[in-house]
Amino acid sequence: MRNTTSILVTSNDNGDFRCILDSLSSQNGLNIIGIEKDETHTIIKSERLKPDVLILNLMQSVMDGAELAPIIHRRSPDTAIIMICDKDENEYAGKALKAGILGYLLRNADMNKILHAVKIVSLGGYFISASIKTKIFNAITLMNQFPYQFLENREKFPEFSSTERSIVEYVAKGFSDDKIANYLHISTGTIRNCIAVIKQKTKLNSRIQIVIHSLVHGLISLKDTGIM
Secondary structure, X not given: OOOOEEEEEEEOOOOOHHHHHHHHHOOOOEXXXXXXXOHHHHHHHHHXXXXXXXXXXXXXXOOOHHHHHHHHHHHOOOOEEEEEEOOOOHHHHHHHHHOOOOEEEEOOOOHHHHHHHHHHHHOOOOEXXXXXXXXXXXXXXXXXXXXXXXXXXXXXXXXXXXXHHHHHHHHHOOOOHHHHHHHXXXXXXXXXXXXXXXXXXXXXXXXXXXXXXXXXXXXXXHHHHOOO
């Protein structure tokens, strides 16, 4: 198990975010390996350094986080991305999550939330600010009520085995692989193998995509996520 979590930061905000960087740098187990101000250098540095976590704090940028995330993942597949921004609309948050971003926080998030988000996404979970999470799941509820307005080929989504379903339910709650393994009494390696199989079966690239699509297709419910 690694002792430190490497973090690459992209921020074109020279104001309050400096305090966040200072706080992250002072935490044991966290190592900021680079600070970039634009998308191009972030892509290059991600490919070269392969950070555990990338924190995006982009304001009035040419490319937003949802557009940048797939590019990063092609070059550094294991990098977990956290986005900090002003937008809390469910449409934009949903777009970001579908792009593979595991952490989504508003700019007014306090330091404890950011630290918690870093820890969670580095372990394979996801972290979403409470207000955004509510909006996203409200949108998913609407999709479930009127599915064919949102999804064409609903019947083609594959079924899960009982173990796969349980894993997705725990992933939806934001649990790490180790915690899921403890609950299901199987090894962490088996959990990771199952998630890889689920990704292959669903043709989806990230855990949050699997959760969203599983909710839309009725394979898990909002009650399973602990939101309701």
